[in-house]
Amino acid sequence: MTLDFFLRTLYGSLGQGILYAPVAIGVFMSLRIMKKPDLTVEGTFAFGAVIAMTLLYHGAHFTTAIAVAVLGGGVAGLATSLIHTKLKVDGIIAGLLVTMALFSMNLFIMGRSNIAAPLGTFIFAPVNNFLVDGFGMSNFDALLWSYVIIGVLALVVVVAILHFLYQTKFGLSMRSTGDNERMACSNGVNTDSRKISSLVISNAITGLAGALVTQQQAGAEVGIGAGVLIIGLASLVMGEIITPKNRKIVTQLIFISLGSIIYFVCITMVVASGLLHSNWQRLLTALLALLALCMPRLRQLIFKTRRRIEVTK
Secondary structure (H helix, E strand, C coil), X not given: CCHHHHHHHHHHHHHHHHHHHHHHHHHHHHHHHCCCCCCCHHXXXXXXXXXXXXXXXXXXXXXXXXXXXXXXXXXXXXXXXXXXHCCXXXXXXXXXXXXXXXXXXXHHHHCCCXXXXXXXXXXXXXHHHHHHHHHCCCHHHHHHHHHHHHHHHHHHHHHHHHHHHCXXXXXXXXXXXXXXXXXXXXXXXXXXXXXXXXXXXXXXXXXXXXXXXXXXXXXXXXXXXXXXXXXXXXXXXXXXXXXXXXXXXXXXXXXXXXXXXXXXXXXXXXXHCCCCCXXXXXXXXXXXXXXXXXXXXXXXXXXXXXXXXXXXX
16 A cells, blocks of 8 residues: 555545544434434434435525535434424334335435436535646645534534534433433433434534535435445444543544544555455444444443452452
C-alpha cells in the first residue's frame, strides 16, 4: 500500500464516518436518552436517501432534497411513535412495521429498485468545484475533502440543535422520561409527547444522514439501509468507550461522532490492506460491533482478574 493510496483511503473513510455520524446520534437518542431501541433506523435511512435522490433526479435543488428527506425521516419516526404510544404496540414491533412499510414506499417513490441523479446536482459539487478552482486540487482529492467538509457542517448543525434542545425544559423532560418514566409522569410530564418528539427528532437526523450518504454513493437503491442500525450501534458504543466520565450532552454527541469515524477507518483500513476481502465486510462489521458491545464486560472481567491476582499475592 503506497502512502498516496493510504492517505486517500484515510480521507475517504474519514468522510464516510462523518456522514454516517448522524445515524449514531439518532441511535443514541433512542437507546440512551429514551432507553428504548428504535428499529425504524434502517427504514428511515433508506427513506431519506430515496427521497433526496429522487428529488435530485427530477431537478430539485439539493437544499430542497435534503430538507424533504429530513421531513420524511421525521414523519417515519412520528408513525413509529404513534403506533407505540397510542396503539400500545411494543416499540420494537412498531419499528419493524414502519420499516417494512417504508420498503414499499421507497419502491413507489423511485418507480424502480434504484435511481441515480447527475453528480453536478449533489451538495458536494459546489465544494468540490471550489477546491479544484481555488486550491488546484485534483478532482478526486477535492471530492474526498468535500465529503469531510459537508459532513462536518451537517454534524455541527445537528450537535448545536441537540445541545440547545437538551438545555431547555422540554429537552430535560425528555431525558427525565427516559430515565424514569413513572417519576416524570408523576411530576406532570406528558411522557407520550416526549417519546413522540424524541423519535421524530432522531429519525429526522437519520433521514439527513441517508440524504447525504446517498449523494456520496452517487445513487440510491431499495436496500441502501441494510445494516445501518448495526453501524450506528457500533459507532455509538465505540464513542462511549472513549467518552470522558464527567461529560455533558454536547461532549457525548461529539465523541459518538468520533466513534463513527473510528469505526469506518478501522473497517476501511482492514479491507484496503488486503487482510480481508470486501465480501466479508458485513461479517467484520458484526464482529466489530460485538467487540464494542462486549468491551465494558471485558473491562470488568480484566479488573476482577487483576484484583484477584493482587489479593493472592
